[in-house]
Amino acid sequence: MATLHTRSAARLMMAPSVLLLLAWMIVPLSMTIYFSLLRYNLLMPGMEEFAGLSNYTYFLTDPAFFQAIFNTLAIVLGVLFITVVGGIGLALLLDQPMFGQGIVRILVIAPFLIMPTVAALVWKNMFMNPVNGIFAWLAKLFGLQPFDFLANAPLFSIILIVAWQWLPFATLILLTALQSLDEEQKEAAQMDGAGALSRFIYLILPHLSRAITVVILIQTIFLLSVFAEILVTTNGGPGTQSTNLTFLVYAQALLQFDVGGASAGGIIAVILANIVAFFLMRMIGKTLEA
Amino acid sequence: MKLRTFLLGTCSAVALAGLAQAETLTIATVNNGDMIRMQKLTDDFTSKNPDIQLEWVTLEENVLRQRVTTDIATKGGQYDIMTIGTYEVPIWAKQGWLLPLDNLGPDYDVNDLLPAIRSGLTVDGKLYAAPFYGESSMVMYRKDLFEKAGLTMPDAPTWDFIADAARKITDKDNEIYGICLRGKAGWGENMAFLTATANSFGARWFDENWKPQFDQPEWKNTLDFYVKLMNDAGPPGASSNGFNENLSLFQTGKCGMWIDATVAASFVTNPKESTVADKVGFALAPDTGLGKRGNWLWAWSLAIPAASQKADAAQKFIAWATGKDYLKLVAEKEGWANVPPGTRKSLYENPEYQKAAPFAAMTLESINSADPKNPAVKPVPYVGVQFVAIPEFQGLGTAVGQQFSAALAGQMSVDQALASAQQLTTREMTRAGYIK
Amino acid sequence: MARNVSTQRKLITTAAAWTIGILIFFPILWTFLTSFKTEAQAIASPPTFLFFDWTVENYFEVQSRSDYFKHFMNSVVISFGSTLLGLLIAIPSAWAMAFAPAKRTKDVLMWMLSTKMMPPVGVLVPLYLMFRNTGLLDTRAGLVMVLTLINLPIIVWMLYTYFKEIPGEILEAARMDGASLAKEIIYVLTPMAIPGIASTLLLNIILAWNEAFWTLNLSAARAAPLTAFIASYSSPEGLFYAKLSAASTMAIAPILILGWFSQKQLVRGLTFGAVK
Secondary structure: OHHHHHHHHHHHHHHHHHHHHHHHHHHHHHHHHHHHOEEOEOOOOOOOEEOOOHHHHHHHOOOOHHHHHHHHHHHHHHHHHHHHHHHHHHHHHHOOOOOOHHHHHHHHHHHHHOOHHHHHHHHHHHHOOOOOOHHHHHHHHOOOOOOOHHHHOHHHHHHHHHHHHHHHHHHHHHHHHHHOOOHHHHHHHHHOOOOHHHHHHHHHHHHHHHHHHHHHHHHHHHHOOOOHHHHHHOOOOOOOOOOOHHHHHHHHHHHOOEHHHHHHHHHHHHHHHHHHHHHHHHHHHHHHHO | OHHHHHHHHHHHHHHHHHHHHOEEEEEEEEOOHHHHHHHHOOHHHHHHOOOEEEEEEEEOHHHHHHHHHHHHHOOOOOOOEEEEOOOHHHHHHHOOOEOOOOOOOOOOOHHHEOHHHHHHOEEOOEEOOEEEEEEOEEEEEEHHHHHHOOOOOOOOOEHHHHHHHHHHHOEHHHOEEEEEOOOOOOOOOHHHHHHHHHHHOOOOOEOOOOOEOOOOHHHHHHHHHHHHHHHHHOOOOHHHOOHHHHHHHHHOOOEEEEEEEOOHHHHHOOOOOOOOHHHEEEEEOOEOOOOOEOOOOEEEEEEOEOOOOOHHHHHHHHHHHOOHHHHHHHHHHHOHHHOOOOOEHHHHHOHHHHHHOOOHHHHHHHHHHOOOOOOOOOOOOOOOOOOOOOOOHHHHHHHHHHHHHHHHOOOOOHHHHHHHHHHHHHHHHHHOOOOO | OHHHHHHHHHHHHHHHHHHHHHHHHHHHHHHHHHOOOOHHHHOOOOOOOOOOOOOOHHHHHHHHHOOHHHHHHHHHHHHHHHHHHHHHHHHHHHHHHHHOOOOOHHHHHHHHHHHHHOOHHHHHHHHHHHHHHHOOOOOHHHHHHHHHHHHHHHHHHHHHHHHHOOOHHHHHHHHHOOOOHHHHHHHHHHHHHHHHHHHHHHHHHHHHHHOOHHHHHOOOOOOOOHHHHHHOOOOOOOOOHHHHHHHHHHHHHHHHHHHHHOHHHHHHHOOOOOOO
16 A cells, blocks of 8 residues: 555656656657658748658768767767776875875866866867967977867867866766775785785776766766867868767758758767667666666 | 735836837847947947847857857847848848848938948848948968068969968968968858859859869869968968968968958057058959959848847947948047948048058958959859858858868868869759759 | 885875876966966967966956856856756656666666757757747746756756665654655655755756857847857957956856865765765
């Protein structure tokens, strides 16, 4: 009786967020699906007509499509790699006793609080600019030619900027996890004569595995749709070398104003994101159950 | 009950008073220097029109364009006045999205507008947007560097001379680059420059049947010339330089020449902003002897969306901002050299302006010589010098611009860039139904 | 002896951590410093670090061009409003998921997260039309709604992972005492959950404050927050590093200060169930 009561109460309590999110997903999604079947350009009203799947074939045959998928994955994986490895290193460092730990933590946390647009603008103009940027000045200091980051290594530059923003997030989660590791356990391992490396591999890393999966999950959700950083720095170029899927849809929607094509692109992006999500969830599900 | 009636009464009284007294115009504009100056001078307008208040939405060009286009196409009605260019006006006016400006007041003197600029903003005999400033493009160069290299800039140079001079002036060790040109991808950035330049090389976007022409030798000559010149004599990172970036470079003395908008002339000769203010000379955009020069035509203009409920107040504001008195106002406050150029004949006849602005004659000649109806050497089916006035051009121009920007950055060869430009343009034009 | 070694080690760790910390923080520090330079000094080569003529002129210039406080207030209302509303909706759901889990709870949770993967630009036009028809364009209410929905999955998830760590026995005990469901939530659960809620609140204020796509595209003049304020400085004509830096500092300072002061609360709950 009580459980039945609780269960229906639970349903009731879940209802608002589930219904809202359902509406938030279904209403725009169904409108998007509808638009994706139309020939609909915002700049040419009154010409809407049923177009079948032509918007989809158009988007899928875009010469930049596969590059965009590759770039999307490269950004996700690149940033994940930097932030996870860097985050573990930084967490291990910050876990040591030191002077002014609080201040260091404040310094490290800061990039996470910055608007992506601002971060991208600052990096692009004041650091990566090959004439006036700090990097150019450093290069000249060592007698080197300034490297034009955004033209010659656009994807790498974007990964760098995004990783800078997410490193604090990874570090904090990993640090919290590290701090929950029993002091006794650590000492016991030390007593056993385990070296630093084997302690790291056999004790610390397994302990961090949950935290690492959480970092991967949350960051992937945000990284799949990196946009502001690309728009501000490279505009997807040169060529389409730094165009990801979100940016490709953007070009369709807000440069071409081709609502039909953009909607088809949006749907394709949703499907691909869900494939990624599926694998991610299975992986996470396993770790989180454990 | 009493209290409620009282409250209701007060509310409606306030509401009515609000309606009668102040009307708020929301103005979307681009963050260019002249617009920002206008924003600061609006006290003059509001003191003359106490019943009108102004709210500004100042955005970077690309963001502005996507915001206003989305809003006008969906009839969102968020703006009463929009800042748009020569490209949008004819397309939007044909859609019935803009209100004709037929009530600008007796003092406005429409006939004083420069004919080239005015005709670009007129559709079926009606003016749909009022020019705030107009521009063509020309060569700006450093007289001191030319002298040092023993060169003399003719008033109407050829591309060969420009290329030769650029290479001679370049001194990379001292961060002097012979020529700064746009490289940042975008239909209004590198493609404005390259399309105009291509015109002077005899190239065109489309033939009479809307077939893309990037596979023709004229385009190859244009792009080859541009990429080689920029590699030899351009600044590093040229593929991310647009108008603004080049302006900073020129103002800080790092460019020998800069071919860009005539409106930049007042910025590079302004001693407050420019370290080379007294050393700048001007010349017409170059040619190759085929009869067309590589100069474009553009006017940032104010227009009223059809969805605006406040058309009368909006017209009042437009008449103020683009009228003769505004030019005088700026001249009083900031000097004649800083008035928004390129819109009125009377400005160029004004001796004070001619004296204060050494670039006036060259600007006027450049604007007058641009011909949007016959932009290329060969016949074309479209209107527009540095753009093609069809709705698809924004996306198309930017996509092609990406390819050319990649060629400049050395990420692909000129041939590859042209081949993919040809491919994607054909694809897009087929989809849009131009190519049957 | 041992003490000596550990002091030495502590010094080395300190030096390493400070170096890395300052390197990571440097872009922000540099922006802050540049905002007090003149435009010419801002691009000077070699760059000047501290010894330049400090000026606040850029801040006055920025303020004279765009009303900072209007944008600031909009940012505050939108980020706090959407977060509070989100919490209000999410707390009951997260509670239900944590304490009365059904078979499909995990799936529902994962599905919620997956709604965040939809690229926003793909649904811009449909949403714009809906906002136009309902008069929500350029209103704070409209932006609060959108941001609530966008961040709801994260809020639910964070709360869920936090609630799950609250031992069930305590609730059983409360139930034995005859507490009603509402009382159970208010008197027993909430106090225990406060740290988790606080941290969720903070994280979402940060996310909402920095959200730049919807806030920029669905606002014009009245509801425009600081993300729109920044958009008018991103690439103007002429030299702009100093003014951009001043505008950036103004846009990020409030959230940076909030984040720093509430660092402990933020970090404590920022585990997403990663720590058992």
